[in-house]
Amino acid sequence: MTPKRKKQCTYFTIGIFFLLGGIEYAVILPTIWLYLHNQFHAEQYFLGIVLSAFSFSGLFAGPIMGRWSDVAKNTKWILIFANMFEIGGNIMYFMGYSMWFILAARLIAGIGTGVGAAILADIARVTTPDERTGVLSMFMGIRQIALLFGPGFNLFLREFDFKIGPFEINKYTSPGLFMAGLWTILNILILFLYHELPPLKDALTKTEHTEDTTTNTAHTDTVGSTIPREISMQTNDLNDTVTNHVGFSPSDVMIESAENLMNKTKSTHDGNDKNPNSNPNERIANGIMSHTTDGATDISINAANNSNNAESVSNNIAADSNNVNLRTNSGNYGSIDNCDSLDNSSQYHQQRESGPNEEMTKSSSLPWRFYYDEFIREEIVVVLAIVFVGFFNQVAMETILTPLTQSLLNWGELENSLLYCCAGVEILFTFLLVRFMSKRLSDRTMLIFGFALQMGAVIFLLYFLPTAEPGNLSKNLPIVLVGLAADVFGLPFLIVCSTSLYSKITQAETQGFSQGLRRSVGGIATIMGPLWAGALLKHLYLMFGVMLGLMVLILGMMVLSYKTLDENRNSDSNKLSINYDNNSTEEQKPLLNNEDISAVNA
Incomplete structure (x- = not known):
């Protein structure tokens, strides 16, 4: 298939x-x-x-x-x-x-x-x-x-x-x-x-x-763009060099390994280097390696294929100290695991910048720091507030609709069923409209549009319904239909665009939990909405007034946070640079402890 x-x-x-x-x-x-x-x-x-x-x-x-x-x-x-x-x-x-x-x-x-x-x-x-x-x-x-x-x-x-x-x-x-x-x-x-x-x-x-x-x-022909791939292909040579040097200190082993790797890379590109005698600084800038005066080795690897970036060997060896297991006859001098798991340096840097790593994603639990950094953000709070208020107001409207039509229009089961059918047709049309407009407008723009429509409907109903005369069909019918039509028309914009925007500003690796949280917020609203509306059926000013107040508050939050609600901006900015590995403290320990140093000196 x-x-x-x-x-x-x-x-x-x-x-x-x-x-x-x-x-x-x-x-x-x-x-x-x-x-x-x-x-x-x-x-x-x-x-x-x-x-x-x-x-x-x-x-x-x-x-x-x-x-x-x-x-x-x-x-x-x-x-x-x-x-x-x-x-x-x-x-x-x-x-x-x-x-x-x-x-x-x-x-x-x-x-x-x-x-x-x-x-x-x-x-x-x-x-x-x-x-x-x-x-x-x-x-x-x-x-x-x-x-x-x-x-x-x-x-x-x-x-x-x-x-x-x-x-x-x-x-x-x-x-x-x-x-x-x-x-x-x-x-x-x-x-x-x-x-x-x-x-x-x-x-x-x-x-x-x-x-x-x-x-x-x-x-x-571009040397700087080919070196990262070739260095990643030669990582196994580095491992072989390390395992063949039992009895030497870790620094000697690492320096010699880097020199061997440098020589192989240099010999590969001698044919492409138009100026082999260029000075070391220029060679570093071009993505090649040079020896410093004290014998240390500087390696420049541009993981993003950018020939203008260079890193010293101290940074690279410190980063690579998680990928090789150095052993001498005196004991373990450092722990560097899973070198072969990174196919190339681009993937390596991508993993360092991509937020929660694979081990964290596959773990059954997440650190509390992750929840804080992921969900206590301005744009997340605003979108979840939109979800809550949108569902709260909608189910509240559904709760009072049947009693209101019975009181104001003398409608029964048949008329209400036809009203719901007409509302369903309108919502279906609006969903199609949202699908069409999504190719031309951003989610945040459509969110504000839909929210403004629903707020206008609440203002309209707040003005007319509390003073409407019961049973006056000719006067009350246009009020109910106009208010309901405006409210229903804005609903798909809120539901679809809030869901879509939320998925774009949260981590892809933990999208399931994020969507579960969003649905839980909506679920709380669907529980509280009927309770609120049912208790205030005879106090429409208070009921619609609170609904309007919530909408004004959320609309203000949307306007003030408009820049942060950009999915393109958040696709990069929401990448967490913190290492959430529970064993991250191990990476901060020195490669050599006091016992190891004593053994080497002996």
Whole structure:
């Protein structure tokens, strides 16, 4: 199977995942209250607890599964594992022994939503920053399509009325059995169609390495650009020299090794050196080596193929002291490991500047210093604040919409269903618009645009709704429709652009945990929003006033932090230069301790 076909199959299964998430929301939400009330005589407050349980378990599952994907690099099996919670939770929902059993069912099913962090992390790793916003918009648009036609499944599910053994299948229990079947089908599709796509960074590195090899084979005339590759190819010679000098002091061994390496490199390029008698400083500037007056050796290696940069051997040997294991008959004089793990000096310097190293990424835990440096940054705080306020306001609006339309417009179930369908069509259109605009505008620009739209909608509703006359359809209908349309139109800009921008300003190696954290912040908002709006349904000035105050605060933060929200700026600036290896203190120890020095002198 070609890489392109693998990517298409993987995207297909991811799309089905988002589709089923929307269908589950659209199928279970309309019937869950009647299920609890008619069969178990639950109170209204218990509905809020059950709905919150689904989001509550996702708060913790998101970061855990996201971090798991960072370490394991195997999203396929994590996705299958997470879907088992969805299957089990929906089967429990179908069984419905009691209202507490249903609460446990939604709590377990919510754990499965945590894998969304791993999926978003995979998308971030295999897409370029330019295409990422469009790809995310596509998948979120698929979920919106499910919200549109999802309620249609209830048209035939409500006709079910039979038993399987002791379990009754009716219009209340059938959604659970239906969703369990769909999640099972998805697991089968994942097993055969989901592929672990190589991260974009690895693909680019492989391409660059191939190009470098081709250039080296063609005998490039630029000496400074070929030396780093040849020196890296001769690293094994350095190891051989070291192991053949048992009984000598480390400094003698290292100096002789460097001299041998210098002589081989010099002889290789004698044919290309137009001025072999040039002075040592000029030779160093050209990426060659020279001997200092005291016998030490200076080596200049330009890892980025920049012939203007030169480094002395003291810096290079200090850096390389992590890559060779020097041994004499007196004992261990230094520990330098994994020299062969770096194919060339460009990769070496890239690893030193790329933030969390591979060992840290694969570790099951991260140092607290990493969390501080990665997430306590101005741009991260602003984006997470946008996520919280955006979801908080949106679920608050959804909570009060049905009671408001009933009070102001005398609408019933049918009219509200049509209103939700129209809103879904608008959101779907806006997702497509975001995908189109993402090729022309930056994420931060679209974020401010969407946020300004939603803030305008809140101001409009704050001005008209508290004083609206109940039951006056001709006057209240335009107010409700205009305010709702403006709010819905700005929503996709917030959801898609905040997700895309967040993925661009966080480390690719820990993208799973980062996305899990973002989803947890959104989950907290979806829990608090309904509680806030439901309690202040009769105090609209206070409810909309607080929502507006939060939006003004966040908009001010966005304007003040506008420069830091540039994904191009942060693609370089968010690289952490700190070595988070727990054994980093070992690197600061001298190569020779007192016992070793005494042994050498003896």
